[in-house]
Amino acid sequence: xxxxxxxxxxxxxxxxxxxxxxxxxxxxxxxxxxxxxxxxxxxxxxxxxxxxxxxxxxxxxxxxxxxxxxxxxxxxxxxxxxxxxxxxxxxxxxxxxxxxxxxxxxxxxxxxxxxxxxxxxxxxxxxxxxxxxxxxxxxxxxxxxxxxxxxxxxxxxxxxxxxxxxxxxxxxxxxxxxxxxxxxxxxxxxxxxxxxxxxxxxxxxxxxxxxxxxxxxxxxxxxxxxxxxxxxxxxxxxxxxxxxxxxxxxxxxxxxxxxxxxxxxxxxxxxxxxxxxxxxxxxxxxxxxxxxxxxxxxxxxxxxxxxxxxxxxxxxxxxxxxxxxxxxxxxxxxxxxxxxxxxxxxxxxxxxxxxxxxxxxxxxxxxxxxxxxxxxxxxxxxxxxxxxxxxxxxxxxxxxxxxxxxxxxxxxxxxxxxxxxxxxxxxxxxxxxxxxxxxxxxxxxxxxxxxxxxxxxxxxxxxxxxxxxxxxxxxxxxxxxxxxxxxxxxxxxxx
Amino acid sequence: xxxxxxxxxxxxxxxxxxxxxxxxxxxxxxxxxxxxxxxxxxxxxxxxxxxxxxxxxxxxxxxxxxxxxxxxxxxxxxxxxxxxxxxxxxxxxxxxxxxxxxxxxxxxxxxxxxx
Numbered sequence: 001x002x003x004x005x006x007x008x009x010x011x012x013x014x015x016x017x018x019x020x021x022x023x024x025x026x027x028x029x030x031x032x033x034x035x036x037x038x039x040x041x042x043x044x045x046x047x048x049x050x051x052x053x054x055x056x057x058x059x060x061x062x063x064x065x066x067x068x069x070x071x072x073x074x075x076x077x078x079x080x081x082x083x084x085x086x087x088x089x090x091x092x093x094x095x096x097x098x099x100x101x102x103x104x105x106x107x108x109x110x111x112x113x114x115x116x117x118x119x120x121x122x123x124x125x126x127x128x129x130x131x132x133x134x135x136x137x138x139x140x141x142x143x144x145x146x147x148x149x150x151x152x153x154x155x156x157x158x159x160x161x162x163x164x165x166x167x168x169x170x171x172x173x174x175x176x177x178x179x180x181x182x183x184x185x186x187x188x189x190x191x192x193x194x195x196x197x198x199x200x201x202x203x204x205x206x207x208x209x210x211x212x213x214x215x216x217x218x219x220x221x222x223x224x225x226x227x228x229x230x231x232x233x234x235x236x237x238x239x240x241x242x243x244x245x246x247x248x249x250x251x252x253x254x255x256x257x258x259x260x261x262x263x264x265x266x267x268x269x270x271x272x273x274x275x276x277x278x279x280x281x282x283x284x285x286x287x288x289x290x291x292x293x294x295x296x297x298x299x300x301x302x303x304x305x306x307x308x309x310x311x312x313x314x315x316x317x318x319x320x321x322x323x324x325x326x327x328x329x330x331x332x333x334x335x336x337x338x339x340x341x342x343x344x345x346x347x348x349x350x351x352x353x354x355x356x357x358x359x360x361x362x363x364x365x366x367x368x369x370x371x372x373x374x375x376x377x378x379x380x381x382x383x384x385x386x387x388x389x390x391x392x393x394x395x396x397x398x399x400x401x402x403x404x405x406x407x408x409x410x411x412x413x414x415x416x417x418x419x420x421x422x423x424x425x426x427x428x429x430x431x432x433x434x435x436x437x438x439x440x441x442x443x444x445x446x447x448x449x450x451x452x453x454x455x456x457x458x459x460x461x462x463x464x465x466x467x468x469x470x471x472x473x474x475x476x477x478x479x480x481x482x483x484x485x486x487x488x489x490x491x492x493x494x495x
Numbered sequence: 496x497x498x499x500x501x502x503x504x505x506x507x508x509x510x511x512x513x514x515x516x517x518x519x520x521x522x523x524x525x526x527x528x529x530x531x532x533x534x535x536x537x538x539x540x541x542x543x544x545x546x547x548x549x550x551x552x553x554x555x556x557x558x559x560x561x562x563x564x565x566x567x568x569x570x571x572x573x574x575x576x577x578x579x580x581x582x583x584x585x586x587x588x589x590x591x592x593x594x595x596x597x598x599x600x601x602x603x604x605x606x607x608x609x610x
Binding site: 130133134137141144148151153156157159160163164167168170171174175177178179181182187 | 515520523527530531533534535537538540541542543565566569572573576577579580583584587588590591594595600603
């Protein structure tokens with residue numbers, strides 16, 4: 001099964017195309033979407049197993065010799081990301097059944113989600129820099145549709161800004177690819193890596209590295225390029241927000257990690273120092289935002305920015321523990337942000353508002369929701385048995401090994417602020433006198449709660465069972481720290 | 496030749512940035528159009544402007560005489576993508592104008608009294 005690594009990309013695409021034919025049949029749409037996601041998820045797990053046993057998988061389409069065709073590469077990191085993005089999408093779709101409303105469902109909502117997954121998984125899997133641009137556009141186009149679908153005033157207003165920012169960053173991406181092509185004369189990522197290593201420490205390479213940081217930084221919301229994110233993400237309905245918050249910024253983060261470990265390894269003193277400073281500033285900006293708002297959506301949205309900073313800090317130190325911590329934290333963050341946004345979606349559904357000051361005392365009527373929120377909040381902050389702990393521990397350890405004492409202290413301090421911001425939601429929404437509690441139908445509530453609780457349970461399992469995940473993470477780290485494993489796989493895989 | 500093209504592309508980028516920073520929605524979209532023109536010209540220029548024959552196999556033309564075919568393929572891809580995005584954003588701008596009654600970006604702030 002040499003084509004196995006294409007299945008997580010192709011299966012959502014195939015099912016999305018099928019769904020386009022009968023937009024009004026909601027039942028069929030739901031069933032086929034779930035079926036498609038489950039199939040894709042099974043193939044992703046099969047791929048995960050394959051990569052674990054046989055090492056990095058690569059496939060050059062059309063049987064061309066590697067640098068000339070488009071190569072798709074699945075190393076452990078991209079496979080883990082593909083698997084977790086499909087997992088999140090499954091829960092989002094499950095949640096959407098009750099929450100998104102029939103009007104959106106009949107307007108190509110599910111095809112848009114599946115097309116977006118095609119883009120996300122393609123961007124994770126591709127081994128060609130221009131192909132990555134194309135997959136970025138696939139996911140961005142679908143995200144434009146998802147963010148504006150429904151056509152409320154706030155959605156229209158914010159999606160204009162979102163599209164504008166992304167159009168500019170896409171242009172910048174093409175410009176940067178153009179510069180890179182003029183230097184190395186190739187687009188294959190493994191080939192670029194070899195050619196750039198041969199060029200060595202040229203000034204123009206560093207300039208291109210910084211340009212890539214800007215391009216992917218706009219997608220991944222780093223300081224000072226995160227300005228578009230809080231407004232735009234607050235506009236769409238909760239399931240869409242969950243999908244965006246869990247996946248879209250992570251594609252940018254993945255692209256930064258990929259380019260900074262594969263391409264730009266010759267002038268680490270400058271590029272990675274810059275990345276480190278920016279990641280610290282990102283954390284600070286996110287912390288300020290997370291404490292400043294009384295809006296539950298905004299609080300969690302700013303927590304996305306903090307997590308992006310933490311992940312990039314781990315990647316910037318370029319040693320084994322830091323990198324491994326980054327990957328642990330990246331997967332954790334996809335899962336926990338998914339869970340948190342869904343939990344907040346249930347809270348907003350019950351209270352009818354996202355303003356913390358207008359809610360209170362939910363714990364009496366909705367204890368299960370309350371306690372699972374508390375668990376998710378602890379997981380987010382990184383309390384030991386839960387999922388955020390091991391990643392942050394390794395990142396701090398990596399920072400200390402790289403003799404970055406203050407920065408590591410910053411990471412630890414940011415956890416406190418994350419905890420504070422998450423607990424504030426708990427205190428305001430669940431404690432105190434009952435107010436703003438509306439009577440929701442118990443059936444709707446149960447249907448909303450089921451996917452949410454399952455996702456929280458998965459994050460808990462991720463934390464408790466992190467010991468079993470260590471071999472996977474070690475594999476991912478090895479490829480990231482040693483680009484020759486990647487290039488060997490690409491140029492050896494075409495035989 | 497490359498120098499001349501670089502200067503031209505620089506001007507396109509300048510005009511695009513100026514237009515994108517303006518208030519009117521339509522001017523912003525014109526700006527993105529100019530930006531993508533600049534980008535595509537840049538791709539063409541970065542591939543090198545040497546070469547005599549178009550990249551179509553013809554008898555009597557040696558390999559060295561062909562222009563680089565790769566940037567042309569990249570540009571073609573980028574053009575259709577930016578077509579799609581521009582069409583989408585134009586319709587979105589139209590819809591926004593109908594719904595919100597303004598094309599002034601200053602009046603589209605997400606503040607509480609301006610919802």
